[in-house]
Amino acid sequence: MKLHSAIQFAHDNETPWCYDLNQEKAISKNDRPPWNEIMGPLKPRGGPAGLVIYEGHIVAEWGNIERVDATFSATKSYIGLCAVLAFREGLINDFDDPVRDYKLCNSFESPQNKSITWRHLLQQTSEWEGVLWGKPDTVDHNRRIGIDIDDSQRGEKRRLRNPGCFWEYNDVRVNLASYCLTLLFEQALPDVLHKYIMDPIGATNSWEWYGYRNSFIEVNGRSIPSVSGGAHWG
Incomplete structure (x- = not known):
């Protein structure tokens, strides 16, 4: 059957990444020192796992589907969801508004950054210049994505x-983008996601979303994390 072949393919084509993702080069191997430092929590990954749902029923599963593993840049989608929620709740008036107009922080005061809009941040076309959580924007200049790509x-x-x-x-x-949305909501984005998305759809409470050891900010007298948009540095 094609389904069995697909499952076997998943087993036979496990990622070559090492199991211990805390090894510095496992995630940021192409970053140049000192920018390749892992700054957030990671844990060893599991093996191949997955399930197939057809017409509301689980028709196949393999591996440990209960295990919580890192989903890396899937968190970019969560940031996008939080931005839509901010728009729905009236916190963002228009995605084409300059972020600077919202007076959230001083990250948009320079000539290069002052015209950056929410849309630019969300579509990765902002060309923002600066340093955030100890990482300069230049660390990902000329970054190439794909298999067998010269990076x-x-x-x-x-x-x-x-x-x-x-x-x-x-x-x-x-x-x-995550930092600005955190300031806009005045609460950690995992709490926003929990309240408006995960609880309503009946998701389990086993999921986790973290920032870095130095990405905590003070909002209304509380220390809250500004979470990462991927596991590039943990």
Whole structure:
């Protein structure tokens, strides 16, 4: 059967990544020192696992489907959901508004950054320039994504374009989007996701979403985490 073949394919094509993701080079192996430091929690990964649901029924499963494993850049989708929730709740008036107009922080005061909009942040076209949680935007300059892609130029500073004119996969800027949304909601994004998405759909409470050891901020007298938009550095 095709289903059995697909499951066997999943078993036979496990990722070559090492099991101990806390090894510094397991995640950020192409980052240049000192920017390759892991700053957030990681744990050893599990083996291949998955399930197939057809017409509301589980028709196949393999591996430990109860295990909580890192989902890496899936958190970018969670940030997108939080942005939509912010719009629905009236916290964002228009995704084409400059983020600077919301007076959340001083990260958008420079000539390069002052015209960056929410849409730019969410679509990774912001071309934001700066340092966040100890990581400069340049760490992901010239980053290439894909199988067998030459990523040797990652981290080499390039000429910045105007916001909205150039797309780049840049985790520093994604983390900036998370930071701004945290300030906007005045609460940690995992709490937002829990309240508006996970609880209503009946999700389990086993999922986790963390930031870095230095990404805690004070909001209304409380210390809350600004979570990461991927597991690039933990």
